[in-house]
Every structure is written in structure tokens, then in C-alpha cells.
Ligand SMILES: O=P(O)(O)O[C@H]1O[C@H](CO)[C@@H](O)[C@H]1O
């Protein structure tokens with residue numbers, strides 16, 4: 480049985496949300512400062528809740544009810560967001576984030592669509608043994624790719640890396656485990672990993688376990704607004720497909 484933690488308002492304990500507050504489609508940026516930008520690109524939107532790192536807006540695009548909820552930095556808080564949002568009606572998640580490119584051919588302004596994530600973080604080990612892959616939902620991934628094509632955005636779809644230590648990645652030489660970190664990083668690059676970020680693995684693994692759908696699009700230091708628009712278009716594609724099926 481799934482334990483339900485509620486706050487004094489009878490809302491989900493961390494995100495402070497109840498059934499009806501969010502749409503079934505929810506964008507998940509890490510940064511709470513990105514929530515208003517995403518909501519401003521909906522046709523209409525309104526603030527719903529704000530608690531800790533979790534800021535939520537709901538609105539509509541083409542009549543489809545959608546929400547955006549920030550997850551904060553890292554897998555522990557992203558895991559909580561997916562768990563609690565799914566308990567109030569969300570079932571399809573698109574992470575919209577920033578990330579560091581891991582391949583030379585990825586250029587500023589491109590986007591990366593994460594088909595799966597290296598579980599280089601601690602949270603998902605408390606859900607599933609490491610042999611279990613962190614994989615995005617194929618329909619969400621395909622919708623993101625189709626949307627990027629439609630909007631003429633150069634995209635790369637493939638493996639991404641989710642880590643726990645931002646500075647271990649950007650300044651590995653200053654870490655006591657520098658040699659190990661460098662070696663592991665070289666393995667990920669040799670295996671073709673495209674970009675490094677901090678939340679996708681948790682979002683993917685928990686979505687698999689809870690029978691939810693998740694995907695991820697990452698902005699490579701280009702226009703965040705253009706990246707978000709790909710996410711919005713992906714929702715239109717997914718909604719059209721769900722109506723047709
Ligand atoms: O741009 P957001 O979504 O916040 O995500 C990235 O930025 C943060 C690190 O600066 C981490 O959360 C990383 O995953």
C-alpha cells in the first residue's frame with residue numbers, strides 16, 4: 480500500500496497540492512525561477528502552490544490542462560515531486576532543464592532529448608537495483624523529437640547522465656576522488672552520453688515503477704523559450720494521439 484503524507488491543509492506534504500490542482504501533463508524544471516517563464520507560454524495560467532523548492536502553476540494550451548512544478552536541484556527532491564504529483568492526478572511528465580554537453584558535436588542552441596539516463600545518483604538505488612535501467616517513455620520521447628523537428632530545432636536524442644555532485648562534474652580536479660571521477664566521466668563519454676544533469680534518472684525510474692510516462696528535454700545554453708516551446712508542442716502531439724487511440 481502506498482503511504483500518503485498530507486500537510487495541515489490535507490494537501491500532498493511537500494508540493495502542497497490536491498486533486499484538481501494540476502493537469503495530467505506536468506512540466507518539471509529544476510529551477511523554481513523557470514516556472515513563470517514556462518507558465519507564461521501557456522494560453523492562460525495561474526499560480527497554484529509554493530512550498531520549499533516546489534512552485535506550481537496550472538493553465539491550458541489549446542484547451543489542454545497542463546501544469547508546471549519545479550523540482551529543485553537533484554534526484555531526492557525530483558523523486559518527491561513525481562511521487563506527490565502522481566497522487567493528485569498527473570501521469571505524464573516532461574523535464575525541461577539545463578545541462579552540460581558531453582560530446583563535441585553538440586552545439587550551443589541545440590537541445591538534447593534524453594532517451595535514458597545513467598543512474599549516477601543515489602536516490603534511485605533506494606527504489607531499484609542498479610541493473611534496472613532509467614528509461615524515458617517512448618511516446619513522450621517520440622513526441623519531443625517530432626516537436627523539435629516541427630519547430631526546426633536541432634536535437635540529439637540519446638543517453639544522458641544524472642549525477643548528484645554538480646561541482647564533481649564541473650571541477651573534478653579539485654575533488655579528492657578526482658582520478659575516479661575523471662575515469663567514470665570518460666566511460667560515459669565513450670559510451671556516447673550526450674549531456675549531464677541531475678534529475679532525469681529519478682524521474683524516469685519512479686515513472687516506470689508507478690506506471691507513469693516521462694521524458695526530458697535539455698537546453699544547451701541556447702534559448703530556454705525555444706526549448707519550452709518544443710515541450711509545449713510535444714504535449715499537443717501527445718494529446719492528439721491520446722484522442723485518436
Ligand atoms: O536547469 P535545471 O532544471 O535546474 O537543472 C540543472 O541545473 C541544476 C544545476 O545547476 C541541476 O538541477 C541540473 O539538473
Ligand SMILES: O=c1cc[nH]c(=O)[nH]1
Pocket residue numbers: 577578579580645648649675676677
Ligand atoms: O554543466 C551543467 C550545466 C547544467 N547542469 C548540470 O548539471 N551541469
